[in-house]
Amino acid sequence: MNILNPxxxxxxxxxxxxxxxxxxxxEKSEIVQFSxxxxxxxxxxxxxxxxxxxxxxxxxxxxxxxxxxVGAFARPYFTQETSQDATAGENRGTxxxxxxxxxxxxxxxxxxxxxxxxxxxDAMAAGDQMGVIAFNDxxxxxxxxxxxxxxxxxxxxxxxxxxxxxxxxxxxxxxxxLFGQLAGRQKQLVMISDFQRNGxxxxxxxxxxxxxxxxxxxxxxxxxxxxxxxxNAAVDAMSFSxxxxxxxxxxxxxxxxxxxxxxxxxxxxxEREAGKRTVEVPPNSTTLAEFTGFDLPLGFSKGRIxxxxxxxxxxxxxxxxxxDRREKLSVLVIDSGRRNQSFFLRQAYTSAVELPYQxxxxxxxxxxxxxxxxxxxxxxxxxxxxxxxxxxxxxELRKTGQGQLIILGDQADxxxxxxxxxxxxxxTQKIFVGKDRGQPFYSVTSYVxxxxxxxxxxxxxxxxxxxxxxxxxxxVEPKEGSTVLAKFENGSPAIIESSDADRGLLVFSSxxxxxxxxxxxxxxxxxxxxxxxxxxxRYSEVRGWYALGEGIPVTGGLxxxxxxxxxxxxxxxxxxxxxxxxxxxxxxxxxxxxEVRIGPDSKxxxxxxxxxEGNLERMPPDxxxxxxxxxxxxxxxxxxxxxxSAEEYARQQMxxxxxxxxxxxxxxxxxxxxxxxxxxTKRGTAS
Amino acid sequence: MSTPVVDRPANRFIDxxxxxxxxxxxxxxxxxxxxxxxxxHRSPYLGFSVDFAEYRQYMPGDDLRRIDWxxxxxxxxxxxxxxxxETNTRVLILLxxxxxxxxxxxxxxxxxxxxxxxxxxxxxxxHQRDGVGLLTFDTEVRAHIPASRRSGQLINILKTIxxxxxxxxxxxxxxxxxxxxxxxxxxxxxxxxxLYDEPENIIAxxxxxxxxxxxxxxxxxxxxxxxxxPFDEAAQFEDLETKRKMHVIPDYLRTxxxxxxxxxxxxxxxxxxxxxxxxxxxxxxxPLDLGLFTYLAARAKTQ
Numbered sequence: 005m006n007i008l009n010p011x012x013x014x015x016x017x018x019x020x021x022x023x024x025x026x027x028x029x030x031e032k033s034e035i036v037q038f039s040x041x042x043x044x045x046x047x048x049x050x051x052x053x054x055x056x057x058x059x060x061x062x063x064x065x066x067x068x069x070x071x072x073x074v075g076a077f078a079r080p081y082f083t084q085e086t087s088q089d090a091t092a093g094e095n096r097g098t099x100x101x102x103x104x105x106x107x108x109x110x111x112x113x114x115x116x117x118x119x120x121x122x123x124x125x126d127a128m129a130a131g132d133q134m135g136v137i138a139f140n141d142x143x144x145x146x147x148x149x150x151x152x153x154x155x156x157x158x159x160x161x162x163x164x165x166x167x168x169x170x171x172x173x174x175x176x177x178x179x180x181x182l183f184g185q186l187a188g189r190q191k192q193l194v195m196i197s198d199f200q201r202n203g204x205x206x207x208x209x210x211x212x213x214x215x216x217x218x219x220x221x222x223x224x225x226x227x228x229x230x231x232x233x234x235x236n237a238a239v240d241a242m243s244f245s246x247x248x249x250x251x252x253x254x255x256x257x258x259x260x261x262x263x264x265x266x267x268x269x270x271x272x273x274x275e276r277e278a279g280k281r282t283v284e285v286p287p288n289s290t291t292l293a294e295f296t297g298f299d300l301p302l303g304f305s306k307g308r309i310x311x312x313x314x315x316x317x318x319x320x321x322x323x324x325x326x327x328d329r330r331e332k333l334s335v336l337v338i339d340s341g342r343r344n345q346s347f348f349l350r351q352a353y354t355s356a357v358e359l360p361y362q363x364x365x366x367x368x369x370x371x372x373x374x375x376x377x378x379x380x381x382x383x384x385x386x387x388x389x390x391x392x393x394x395x396x397x398x399x400e401l402r403k404t405g406q407g408q409l410i411i412l413g414d415q416a417d418x419x420x421x422x423x424x425x426x427x428x429x430x431x432t433q434k435i436f437v438g439k440d441r442g443q444p445f446y447s448v449t450s451y452v453x454x455x456x457x458x459x460x461x462x463x464x465x466x467x468x469x470x471x472x473x474x475x476x477x478x479x480v481e482p483k484e485g486s487t488v489l490a491k492f493e494n495g496s497p498a499i500i501e502s503s504d505a506d507r508g509l510l511v512f513s514s515x516x517x518x519x520x521x522x523x524x525x526x527x528x529x530x531x532x533x534x535x536x537x538x539x540x541x542r543y544s545e546v547r548g549w550y551a552l553g554e555g556i557p558v559t560g561g562l563x564x565x566x567x568x569x570x571x572x573x574x575x576x577x578x579x580x581x582x583x584x585x586x587x588x589x590x591x592x593x594x595x596x597x598x599e600v601r602i603g604p605d606s607k608x609x610x611x612x613x614x615x616x617e618g619n620l621e622r623m624p625p626d627x628x629x630x631x632x633x634x635x636x637x638x639x640x641x642x643x644x645x646x647x648x649s650a651e652e653y654a655r656q657q658m659x660x661x662x663x664x665x666x667x668x669x670x671x672x673x674x675x676x677x678x679x680x681x682x683x684x685t686k687r688g689t690a691s
Numbered sequence: 692m693s694t695p696v697v698d699r700p701a702n703r704f705i706d707x708x709x710x711x712x713x714x715x716x717x718x719x720x721x722x723x724x725x726x727x728x729x730x731x732h733r734s735p736y737l738g739f740s741v742d743f744a745e746y747r748q749y750m751p752g753d754d755l756r757r758i759d760w761x762x763x764x765x766x767x768x769x770x771x772x773x774x775x776x777e778t779n780t781r782v783l784i785l786l787x788x789x790x791x792x793x794x795x796x797x798x799x800x801x802x803x804x805x806x807x808x809x810x811x812x813x814x815x816x817x818h819q820r821d822g823v824g825l826l827t828f829d830t831e832v833r834a835h836i837p838a839s840r841r842s843g844q845l846i847n848i849l850k851t852i853x854x855x856x857x858x859x860x861x862x863x864x865x866x867x868x869x870x871x872x873x874x875x876x877x878x879x880x881x882x883x884x885x886l887y888d889e890p891e892n893i894i895a896x897x898x899x900x901x902x903x904x905x906x907x908x909x910x911x912x913x914x915x916x917x918x919x920x921p922f923d924e925a926a927q928f929e930d931l932e933t934k935r936k937m938h939v940i941p942d943y944l945r946t947x948x949x950x951x952x953x954x955x956x957x958x959x960x961x962x963x964x965x966x967x968x969x970x971x972x973x974x975x976x977x978p979l980d981l982g983l984f985t986y987l988a989a990r991a992k993t994q
Contacts, residue, residue: 034926039794039801039917040887041930041937043955047947056943681942 008079015074019067058681065674072667076660095131097149097186099179100124103197104163105140105170106617110198110231111316113224114165117196120222121160124194125153133189135182136160139175140168141553141614149185167319167552167594169614170203176212176632183217196222201623202616204631213633221629225622231259232267232313233320233618235290239307239548243300243329244360252295254309254323258285259619268312269293273305273327300329304608306597307548320618324597324610325548332362333541336379340387340415341367345517348524349385352533361537373397380406380541386413386515389420399426402508405562407540412478413515428486428502429511436476441494445473445521448498451490457499457510457539458489460531467531472523474498477514510536549610555589556609558582558600565603572596720807720814720849746770781822781838781878784809785870786852787912789829789861790932791887796916797976802857804975805883805912808982809852812881815983817845822878825851828866829859838878860932861887867896877904881986885912886959887932894962901966908969908985911956915976918952920945 007013038044102121108114121136128134128151135149136159147159183191193213199221213219235257240250258265264287270280278298285291293309304326311321335353339345346365353361366375368387373394376382382398384390390398398408412421418431437446447470451458461467469490479496482488485503489510492498502509514520516533523529542562550556558567560582567579569590579588582602592598598609749758749769759772786809792802809825816823817840824838825848834851836844861884870880880900886893886909901907916922922941929936956972963970971985 034924035936036922036926036928036939037794037931038928039791039885039914039931041928041933041935042887043948043951044928044937044939044944046951047944052940052943 008081010078012074012077012079015077016071018070018074022063022066058677062674062677062681065670065677068670069667069674072663072670076663076667079660080663081659095133095189096129096192097183097189098124098128098132098134098192098194099149099182099186100134100136101175101179101193101195101197102136102138102146102160102163103140103170103195104138104165105200105203106165106167106319106613107170107198107200107317107620108165108224109317109319110226110229110620113198116224117222118160118163120196122157125156125160128153133186135185137175137178137182138163139171139178140166141171141174142168143171143175143178145178145182149182167613169553169617170197170200172203172628172632173212180212180214183214191217193217193219194222195219195625196224198225198620199223199622199625199628200225200617200619201621202619204623204628213629215634217633219629219633221625223622223625226620227622228261229259229316229620231315231317231320231618231620232265232285232311233257233259233315233317233615234309234311234323235615235618237309237323237325237549239325239327241325241327241546241548242360243327244332244358246299246329248296248298248300248327248329249358250296250327252307252309252325254293254295255290256283256285256293256311257290257618258287259621261288263287265313270310270312271295271298272308272310273298273300275306275308300327302329302331304328306608306610317618317620319595319613320615322595323549324595324612326546326597326608326610327548328546328607330360332360333381333537333543334362334364334379335381335383335537336376337363337365337383337385338368338371338376338387338390339365339385341369342415342517346385348516348518348529349383349533352524352530353537359534360543361534377401377406381409381537382406383409383411383537385411386415386517388415388417395424402426402506405508405542407508407537407542408510409536409540410509410511411516412480412511412513413517413520414476416478426502426506426509427511428483428506428509429480429497429500429513430483432479432481434476435479435496438475445475446477446492446494446496447472447474448490449493451499452487455489457532457535460535461528467528469528469532471528472521472526474514474521474523476520480511480513508540508542510540512536546607547609549612550592551615552592552595552611552613555591556598556600556611558588558590558602560584560586561602561605563603567600567602570599570601572598720810746772780816780819781824781876782812782816783824783826783838783870783874783878783880784812784848785866785880785882785884786825786827786855787829787861787882787884787886788827788833788855788857788859789885789887790858791861791885791930792912793857793931794885794914794917795975796914799975801885801912801914801975802855804973804979805910806852806855808910808912808973808979809881809883810849811979811983812986813845813848813852815986816879823848826866826870827851827855829857830862830865832866832869835873857931861885863888863893863896867893867900871896871899871903874900874903874905878906880905880907881910882907883910883912885917886955890955890958890962893959894966897963897968898966901968906969908971909959909963910982910985911959911970911972913972913974915974918974920948 100121102117104114104117108117125134131151133149133151134147134156136146136156137143138146146163147156150156179193191214233256234254236255238251238253240252243250252271254269254271256267256269264284266282266284268280268282271278279295281293283291283293295309305328307325307327309323309325313321315321337346337349350363350365353359353363364379368390371390371394376394376397382401398406402408410427412429412431414434416431418433421427421431435441437443449470451461451469453462458469461469474492477492477496477498480500482497482500485505487501487503488497488499489501490497490499496513498513500511500513514523516524516529518524544559558569558579560567562584564581564583567582567588569577569579571577571592572594573596577590579590582588592611595611595613598611600607600609746759746762747770749771753771757771759770762768762770786805788802792800792805794801795803813823813825820840822838822840823844825834825836827833827835833855836848836851863884882897897907897909920941922939922945925938925940927936928939960970969985971982973979973982
């Protein structure tokens with residue numbers, strides 16, 4: 005058994021405290037004169053003995069609590085005696101730490117790494133053992149400690165540089181565990197790395213490497229790297245026009261400290277060059293390169309920004325992104341034909357070219373079921389009634405993903421609309437706030453804050469729904485299953501959503517023509533009606549690119565479907581069946597374009613290497629080792645390490661938990677007995 | 692006998708802590724008695740305490756037999772003769788001066804309390820024209836002043852009370868037997884003691900006195916710490932009588948001690964009640980009223 009925090013064992017001195025108190029008090033017991041011992045002498049000895057026993061039990065329990073707490077905090081753990089212990093002596097036990105992070109692709113670094121590792125293996129004497137760990141932002145054991153040189157070389161041969169970042173801490177932690185298996189040997193740690201400063205992001209103050217370990221650094225780092233790379237890029241990932249109106253801005257970083265570089269930067273869309281320019285980047289600084297105005301086909305396009313340079317780390321010269329060109333959302337507004345009835349709606353959806361909406365306005369009497377079916381979102385703007393065929397068609401279209409917004413105002417025929425079975429409300433009467441409620445106006449004062457249609461109001465504190473004044477509204481009663489998303493100040497529903505079983509229908513219980521309210525004149529009108537239509541169309545934003553290591557969300561569509569990811573190398577990675585709206589994440593392991601397929605739909609995702617790896621600034625190995633090497637007195641971590649070590653390691657360290665549990669149980673017993681004693685004493689005093 | 696209790700706040704004449712400051716025992720007794728009796732004029736116990744005779748004009752309804760005809764013959768007016776005090780009672784105070792009486796948890800020791808009580812009763816009885824006597828004892832009779840109304844008797848008794856020094860153990864058998872042989876006339880016997888002896892020894896002696904027609908009042912003087920045993924620190928307890936020591940952890944012993952004490956007191960109380968002897972438990976942290984009332988009630992019975 006070993007102990008992780010031996011300093012806590014000093015806490016065991018606390019065991020002496022109760023005993024000392026007892027002794028001191030006994031020594032110092034004063035003489036009290038009392039009238040007569042006549043009655044005290046008659047107290048039966050058995051009664052005293054019983055009390056003494058109870059107190060002794062309490063003392064033991066208290067000592068046990070302290071002992072177990074001290075034990076638990078000292079964190080004992082058990083190790084299995086390894087066979088190597090028998091061969092203790094002058095044999096060496098080496099752990100080889102090999103950096104295979106993305107930065108090791110610099111120049112010939114990785115080949116040098118392999119050759120250095122090979123030399124260390126060749127130098128092993130008979131009886132020496134070596135374990136090999138490869139690390140990037142994770143650490144893995146390539147070979148458990150062994151004397152078999154061939155096995156070690158085979159493990160090194162399989163090693164490839166990764167695209168992941170660097171984290172030293174995990175590597176040292178793992179190395180320390182391997183040393184647990186090399187007890188009794190001369191311990192040696194050999195670390196082959198470029199010693200990138202970015203990798204030293206330790207989150208723990210714990211030191212990992214024992215004082216008995218000799219450390220050797222094989223430093224492949226450079227004090228002044230000649231790398232130029234793309235750090236980051238801002239991409240407007242969606243376009244609603246053939247000519248790209250957004251911007252692709254790349255940030256180019258020159259990591260050289262002594263001279264500026266001039267590099268040609270080009271952008272290509274679907275492997276065809278779409279723009280090119282040359283930028284000059286000052287030493288150790290960044291410059292932006294901006295591209296726009298190129299043509300895009302419909303759907304996802306694969307974009308690539310490329311630096312035309314011959315630096316030793318080519319991976320960060322490419323930066324991948326995607327742009328999704330979509331058709332605009334087709335929105336149909338059906339109104340009753342009253343003059344300017346849909347004026348504000350038209351303004352809201354078409355006032356700017358870049359708005360992703362295509363609007364058509366027709367009168368109710370001209371509307372056909374076919375026309376309604378041709379649009380992604382239908383807004384029924386305060387009409388007395390619709391034809392029954394259109395109503396029934398709308399019920400069907402919702403099931404295929406169409407969104408519908410019903411505006412109920414002064415023209416709505418309550419009788420007809422109440423006959424619309426799927427409408428999530430029942431229209432009771434039209435309320436004129438001044439006349440019927442005796443107030444000048446009502447405001448919308450409460451809304452469901454986490455609903456997507458109110459997202460702009462949650463983000464911006466200056467934007468408020470409550471600024472609009474409602475002089476009249478259609479009083480409605482929500483039907484069972486529907487959700488009231490916004491309410492007027494008297495609690496009457498203002499925006500209602502249909503039930504989950506019949507998704508895609510919103511009801512707004514006032515007009516949008518500036519007659520019943522001044523909402524269209526308020527800043528809140530535009531974001532509210534944009535968000536409502538966006539929400540109804542089930543429109544989803546896309547991101548231009550992800551960084552390696554991020555989880556990429558995959559969200560189910562309208563119906564359950566199988567999801568899969570096609571890797572850049574063409575390999576297929578199944579994600580299983582996704583229910584409607586269900587979300588899963590996948591983590592890519594290499595940069596490139598990934599195709600995400602959900603049923604018949606597919607989308608493209610661009611993944612780039614972590615940009616921090618491009619910064620090759622080196623930290624002196626001695627600084628690194630000084631901060632991971634234990635000072636005298638600190639103990640080693642768990643010794644045993646096997647293939648299924650994670651569970652095993654956790655199990656070995658569970659002892660403290662049991663000790664804590666026993667201390668807790670002893671504490672409960674102590675409280676019970678002490679309370680009983682106090683109760684008995686009090687009862688005695690009272691009587 | 693029911694024990695009347697008067698709870699008057701700040702009755703400074705009866706509070707033993709205040710009385711302790713008066714050095715002269717006679718002065719102290721007078722202060723108590725006068726304060727107490729003048730207090731009683733407002734109380735419902737008027738009627739058996741005064742020995743002063745006075746006249747009051749006859750009122751219709753008064754008993755004709757109580758008219759003083761001598762006064763009528765001289766003054767030609769009808770006067771009623773109220774209370775002509777009679778003194779034919781002898782009061783003997785038995786004061787326990789054993790070592791245990793020297794105990795006191797606060798300012799007032801049991802012996803001080805007993806002294807004040809004895810002095811007050813002596814003074815009171817003397818001025819009632821009763822014959823007063825005193826007997827102090829521990830294992831033996833230490834002093835005995837037979838009951839009398841001679842002049843100088845009061846001073847004599849008070850001086851004796853003042854000079855008692857508690858020591859020795861307690862034993863009731865011998866002193867009570869001595870007293871039973873000695874007493875020829877019946878009267879009131881007041882025993883002031885902490886009763887640290889076996890109940891049968893106490894009861895047997897008192898019963899013998901009672902059988903001779905004496906009215907007996909037992910004042911059981913106990914300290915608050917003896918009654919409740921509120922000690923919490925472990926300590927060596929030393930017996931004030933035998934000087935014996937015992938290591939005591941109060942928490943262990945309290946319950947049993949209180950049980951044994953209660954048993955002792957209950958036995959005494961029960962036996963005394965059976966012999967029609969008045970028993971009053973006096974807690975030295977409480978005022979003296981209770982003792983005086985009990986005494987007055989007992990004396991009223993003998994009138």
